[in-house]
Amino acid sequence: MTDNATPEPQHGPARQRLIRLMTTVFVVLLVSMLIVGTVLVLTQLVGVIGLNADLVTAAESVVSPVAFGIAAVLGIWTLLLSYAHGWKPSEG
Numbered sequence: 001m002t003d004n005a006t007p008e009p010q011h012g013p014a015r016q017r018l019i020r021l022m023t024t025v026f027v028v029l030l031v032s033m034l035i036v037g038t039v040l041v042l043t044q045l046v047g048v049i050g051l052n053a054d055l056v057t058a059a060e061s062v063v064s065p066v067a068f069g070i071a072a073v074l075g076i077w078t079l080l081l082s083y084a085h086g087w088k089p090s091e092g
Helices: 013-049 053-085
Strands: none
Touching: 013 053
């Protein structure tokens, strides 16, 4: 039985270093976003349980811009990383 999968592209050493660096930045951004999102949710949960509406809205107003900023950078970085790996928009 033959394998119909597309072979993995072979990259040179400079591109492999770039991919490793970009992957490290991706992981840092992902973990940062997850941590900030967790802080936001847990802070709001404490506000809901404690019936403190000011804590819920303060958590949203302070943490949301950071979470959305990290998420935006992460989304763009993910696209750039996929291009570094050799993905082309025509591949679906």
